[in-house]
Amino acid sequence: MAKNGAEKRSRRVTIREVAEDAEVSVAAVSKVLRDAYGVSDALRSKVRASMDKLGYRPLAAARGMRGQTYTIGIVQPDLRNPFFADIMTGVDNALERTQYRTLIGISQSSTDGEVAAVDAMIDRQMDGILLIGAITNRGNLDAFARGKPLVTIGHHEPAATLFDTVNTNDQQGAMLAVRHLAANGYKRIAMLSLNSDTSTIIAEREIGYRRAMMEAELGRHIQVVHSAQTPREAQITARRMLEPASRPEAIFCWTDFIALEVISVATELGLRIPQDVGIVGYDNTMYCDFAQNGLSSIDQSGELLGLQATRLLIERIKGRDEAEHFVVTPRLVARRSSSRR
Amino acid sequence: MAKNGAEKRSRRVTIREVAEDAEVSVAAVSKVLRDAYGVSDALRSKVRASMDKLGYRPLAAARGMRGQTYTIGIVQPDLRNPFFADIMTGVDNALERTQYRTLIGISQSSTDGEVAAVDAMIDRQMDGILLIGAITNRGNLDAFARGKPLVTIGHHEPAATLFDTVNTNDQQGAMLAVRHLAANGYKRIAMLSLNSDTSTIIAEREIGYRRAMMEAELGRHIQVVHSAQTPREAQITARRMLEPASRPEAIFCWTDFIALEVISVATELGLRIPQDVGIVGYDNTMYCDFAQNGLSSIDQSGELLGLQATRLLIERIKGRDEAEHFVVTPRLVARRSSSRR
DNA sequence: CTGAAAGCGCTTACAG
DNA sequence: CTGAAAGCGCTTACAG
Numbered sequence: 001m002a003k004n005g006a007e008k009r010s011r012r013v014t015i016r017e018v019a020e021d022a023e024v025s026v027a028a029v030s031k032v033l034r035d036a037y038g039v040s041d042a043l044r045s046k047v048r049a050s051m052d053k054l055g056y057r058p059l060a061a062a063r064g065m066r067g068q069t070y071t072i073g074i075v076q077p078d079l080r081n082p083f084f085a086d087i088m089t090g091v092d093n094a095l096e097r098t099q100y101r102t103l104i105g106i107s108q109s110s111t112d113g114e115v116a117a118v119d120a121m122i123d124r125q126m127d128g129i130l131l132i133g134a135i136t137n138r139g140n141l142d143a144f145a146r147g148k149p150l151v152t153i154g155h156h157e158p159a160a161t162l163f164d165t166v167n168t169n170d171q172q173g174a175m176l177a178v179r180h181l182a183a184n185g186y187k188r189i190a191m192l193s194l195n196s197d198t199s200t201i202i203a204e205r206e207i208g209y210r211r212a213m214m215e216a217e218l219g220r221h222i223q224v225v226h227s228a229q230t231p232r233e234a235q236i237t238a239r240r241m242l243e244p245a246s247r248p249e250a251i252f253c254w255t256d257f258i259a260l261e262v263i264s265v266a267t268e269l270g271l272r273i274p275q276d277v278g279i280v281g282y283d284n285t286m287y288c289d290f291a292q293n294g295l296s297s298i299d300q301s302g303e304l305l306g307l308q309a310t311r312l313l314i315e316r317i318k319g320r321d322e323a324e325h326f327v328v329t330p331r332l333v334a335r336r337s338s339s340r341r
Numbered sequence: 342m343a344k345n346g347a348e349k350r351s352r353r354v355t356i357r358e359v360a361e362d363a364e365v366s367v368a369a370v371s372k373v374l375r376d377a378y379g380v381s382d383a384l385r386s387k388v389r390a391s392m393d394k395l396g397y398r399p400l401a402a403a404r405g406m407r408g409q410t411y412t413i414g415i416v417q418p419d420l421r422n423p424f425f426a427d428i429m430t431g432v433d434n435a436l437e438r439t440q441y442r443t444l445i446g447i448s449q450s451s452t453d454g455e456v457a458a459v460d461a462m463i464d465r466q467m468d469g470i471l472l473i474g475a476i477t478n479r480g481n482l483d484a485f486a487r488g489k490p491l492v493t494i495g496h497h498e499p500a501a502t503l504f505d506t507v508n509t510n511d512q513q514g515a516m517l518a519v520r521h522l523a524a525n526g527y528k529r530i531a532m533l534s535l536n537s538d539t540s541t542i543i544a545e546r547e548i549g550y551r552r553a554m555m556e557a558e559l560g561r562h563i564q565v566v567h568s569a570q571t572p573r574e575a576q577i578t579a580r581r582m583l584e585p586a587s588r589p590e591a592i593f594c595w596t597d598f599i600a601l602e603v604i605s606v607a608t609e610l611g612l613r614i615p616q617d618v619g620i621v622g623y624d625n626t627m628y629c630d631f632a633q634n635g636l637s638s639i640d641q642s643g644e645l646l647g648l649q650a651t652r653l654l655i656e657r658i659k660g661r662d663e664a665e666h667f668v669v670t671p672r673l674v675a676r677r678s679s680s681r682r
Numbered sequence: 683c684t685g686a687a688a689g690c691g692c693t694t695a696c697a698g
Numbered sequence: 699c700t701g702a703a704a705g706c707g708c709t710t711a712c713a714g
Contacts (some may be wrong), residue, residue, distance in 0.1 A: 014707055025685040030709055038683055061402040061410070061466040062707035069402070071465060073444075079429055080627070085420040088447070096441075101461045103414075104445040120442045124412060125402040164531070206686040231627050260631055265631035286421070286572050290601055291608035292633040355691055366701040379699055403691035408705040577691055 009121060013056045033058055034067070064125035070099045072313065073121035076132045078107045083283040083302055087132065087153060090306025093237065098314070109229065111136050111198060122147045128313045131155070135198040136221070149316035151309045156200040158325050166309040166326045168300035170201045173330035174208030175215075176279040177298055179254045180332050182216040186250035186278045189218065190241065192262065193254045195226040195233075205254055205282070223248060227258070234258045238265040242277070250278035250338070256285045259295055263337065268303050279337040291317045294336030299317035299327050354397045363391035374399055375408070405466035411440045413654065414462035417473045418450045419570060424600050424624040424643050428473065428494060430645025439655070441468070450570065451476050463488045469537045469654045472496070476539040490657035492650045497541040499581040499666050505657065507650040507667045509641035511542045515549030516556075516638060518593045518639055521673050527591035527619045530559065531582065533603065534595045536567040536574075546595055546623070564589060568599070571579040575599045579606040583618070591619035591679070597626045600636055604678065620678040635677030642669050669680035 015033070019026045024043060031039050033045040050056070060069045074086050074091065080279050091102060103126070108118040114136050121129050122144070129148050134141065134155035144150050145162035153166045174191075191209045194202045206224055215223045227237035238261050241251065253259035259281030263273060271277050273294075279289060286300035308326050356374070360367045365384060372380050373388040391397075399547035401410045415432065417425050431444060444467070446460040455477050462470050469490035475482065479498060485491050486503035494507045517530075532550045534545045547565055554563045568578035579602050579640050582592065594600035600622030604614060613616050613637075622629060649667050 012707085016707080027685055027687095027709080028683095034709080036709095040683060043684080057460065057464055059707055060461075060464045061405045061464065062690090062694090063709075064402045065406070065692090066708080066709035067690095070464070080423060082421060082423070088420055092447075092449075101446070103465070104447075105442070106433075106445075119398065120401075123398055123401045124410070124444070125400065155559040260628075260633075263633055264631040282709095287601075287628075290605040292601075292604055353691085367691095368701055368703095369699095370695080372700090374692080377693095381699060384699080400691055403706090404693075405710090406691080407693035408706095620695080 012059065013054045014230060015056070016056070018047065018050045018056050021054060022046045022209065031236060039211055060317055061125065068127050068317075069125045070101065071123070071126050072100050072102050072128050072130060072310070073104055073126035074104045074132065075107050075117045075121060077107045077114070077135075078133075079106060080231075081229075081255060082285040082287060083255065086283075086285065086302025090303035090308070091130070091310045093303070094307045094310035094314070098280065100314075115140055118144050128275060128317045130309055130313055133199070133201070135196060137198070149313060151313040151316065153199050153305050153309045156204055158199055160325075161323045164309075164312040164324045164326070166305050166312065167201070168305070168330045169327040170204035170330075171208035171211070173274060173282065173298040173300060174205040174252070175212040176215065176330060176332040177282070178209055178212035179287045179294070180334060181250045181252065181278055181280060182212075183340055184274075184278060184338055186340065187218055188221045188223075188249045189213065189252060190223040190248035190250070191252045191254070192237065192241065192258060193224050193226050193341040195228045196338035202254060209252060217239065219249075229255075229258070231261060234261040235265060238262045242266055242271065247277065250280070252280050254282055254296055256281035256283045256295060260293060260295070263293060263295065273337050274340050278340060282332050288335060289332070296335045299331045299333050304328055353400065354395045356397070356399070359388065359391045359395060359397050360571050362395060362678070363387045369607060372609045374650050397541075402466065409658075410466045411442065411652045412427075412467050413441050413443050413471060413651070414467035415443055415445045415473065416448050416455065416458045416462060418448045418476075419456070419474075419572070420447060421572075422570075422596060423626040423628060424596065425473065427445070427626065427643025428647035429626075431644040431649070432471070432651045434644070435648045435651035435655070441655075456481055459485050469555060469658045471650055471654055474540070474542070476537060478539070490654060492654040492657065494650045495542050497545055501666075502664045505653040505665045505667070507646050507653065509646070509669040509671045510543070511545035511671075512549035512582065512672050514623065514639040514641060515546040515593065516553040517671060517673040518623070519550055519553035519557065519677060521637070522591045522593065522619055522621060522679055523553075523559065525615075525619060525679055527563045528559055529590045530554065531564040531566060531589035531591070532593045533568050533578065533582065533599060534565050534596070535547055536569045543595060550593060570596075570599070572602060575602040576606060583607055583610055583612065588618065591621070593621050595623055597622035597624045597629055597636060597638055601628060601634060604634060604636065615681050618629050619681060625674050629674070629676060637676045637679040640672045640674050645669055
């Protein structure tokens with residue numbers, strides 16, 4: 001069994017060996033490790049020297065049994081969405097010059113998957129959890145938050161008290177998209193949304209879409225189509241939407257990723273963008289800027305969201321227990337895909 | 342300090358409470374948990390009932406102190422490269438119906454970052470480590486492998502004995518790309534490679550490129566240009582390569598991601614693809630298939646790589662200690678970007 | 683300022 | 699088949 005391999009594996013240097021080498025107590029070494037108060041400079045440097053000499057590294061799991069593991073767990077639904085990389089840039093910036101490391105878990109875009117992923121993080125003694133694109137209900141989120149400090153990104157729960165939320169104003173983001181398309185002369189503007197009755201950001205974007213359509217007196221053209229987020233499903237849905245009989249003049253997509261699929265299908269069908277169909281995405285990921293895409297999109301500052309969420313999480317870990325709810329104002333970035341004028 | 346928040350946090354149900362509830366010993370509960378031998382059905386079901394009743398969840402960190410954590414650490418250099426998602430699909434498939442979970446760490450594309458990321462995994466008691474796109478030297482890899490079972494994806498080290506490697510034949514992949522371009526009438530074929538003197542897969546691809554160019558009697562046109570993998574750097578390099586004076590007829594890019602940048606810059610400059618410039622990428626990620634890209638690419642079966650690497654890692658965890666080196670044959674997928682004939 | 687001792691939640695021989 | 703006890707590598711009161 002595991003014995004063979006394990007036996008041969010090099011034993012770790014422990015805090016006890018460092019203590020022996022430095023001729024101090026184990027407790028003293030622990031204090032140096034944690035930068036705790038009440039350690040003389042002489043003792044500290046003696047211990048540091050022994051640590052270096054022996055190549056000591058603290059075992060996070062053991063530290064976690066009593067104190068912290070200095071690890072933040074990030075739970076994310078879909079590795080294929082490049083927006084996640086933007087968020088992570090902000091997270092990394094916030095964590096620079098701290099002892100914390102991040103570990104990423106994938107929630108597989110289902111409620112069960114999300115619960116399992118967060119539970120796994122709690123079981124593995126993360127000091128705090130950053131949950132991205134949550135789709136589970138308030139009850140579960142509260143339960144998570146009772147287990148560990150919790151901050152969500154991309155989930156609206158303004159009345160939550162046990163955890164913090166970080167969002168852009170998604171309703172406003174959708175309104176920016178619709179107003180922009182309307183200003184460019186598009187009237188039959190459809191929305192290609194995510195097939196989810198649990199995502200609050202999707203709900204908000206749909207509300208914004210409807211509101212802006214009404215405001216622009218295009219209420220009779222309101223059409224919301226839902227699709228799963230797999231490339232395959234998105235493609236099928238796009239193909240259906242672009243059939244000549246019912247083709248909208250413009251499509252507002254809930255994320256860039258899906259908008260790129262629509263551009264692809266439209267291109268295949270010989271449709272010209274933006275003349276035959278206008279397209280606006282969401283997230284303003286790096287793909288929008290490629291000349292072959294030229295995709296207009298709603299920028300929600302992923303980097304800022306990641307940065308702010310991480311700051312809030314650290315505060316929570318340090319003991320804050322009043323909730324904070326942070327909301328960023330989105331911004332439209334117009335490119336070729338929607339500029340008919 | 343952390344006290345306030347921590348004090349309020351709900352205490353976990355421990356193995357001891359389960360034992361009390363089921364009126365058995367702690368050791369008995371542990372055995373049920375691990376599906377160990379020597380437990381009667383009666384005892385097992387009694388314990389299971391108590392676990393469910395109390396909502397018991399084992400604490401991985403505590404298990405790890407003596408046994409396994411049932412966690413596999415995956416270290417990866419760049420979240421923006423979509424090829425990683427393909428690998429993860431294979432990993433997840435291999436782990437289905439096992440107790441293992443994955444946790445992903447980012448190595449920031451530097452040697453120091455890679456060492457730090459792997460060390461962090463070891464400190465956090467992962468049962469095994471999957472290292473993707475390694476750039477560190479043999480000595481460090483051996484040191485990692487002495488700490489934990491280790492398998493690499495995308496790193497050639499055929500003589501390694503302490504860890505397994507999983508790769509496509511990168512030399513062959515590059516040769517496929519060049520032969521395909523040559524067959525399509527391109528002669529001045531340049532390679533846009535990664536700025537790295539430590540990546541063995543890059544080295545192999547460059548060797549393959551040179552070999553195929555010689556074979557096609559295009560040796561005088563050999564040109565290898567290096568760029569960092571940030572979108573910005575890639576863009577600057579592409580712009581330089583596409584200047585009229587020195588423009589190659591075709592560019593073979595070390596990864597799709599970079600090829601998309603080249604398509605973007607070429608499109609901006611008004612160059613037609615594939616007439617004015619032919620392009621082939623590597624990895625055959627989902628973006629290749631978008632009609633606006635139509636990017637020919639070398640498929641290296643990311644899903645298979647992930648699946649096989651995970652299987653090997655589990656074997657290592659279970660005790661295997663002879664090295665295995667798995668190599669997949671790459672395959673060219675031709676699309677519009679290179680089809681001049 | 684320093685250290686001995688208890689304990690975190692598990693697993694592992696070992697004895698019965 | 700079952701259980702009492704030691705121990706994994708740390709941190710945390712507490713005493714000096």
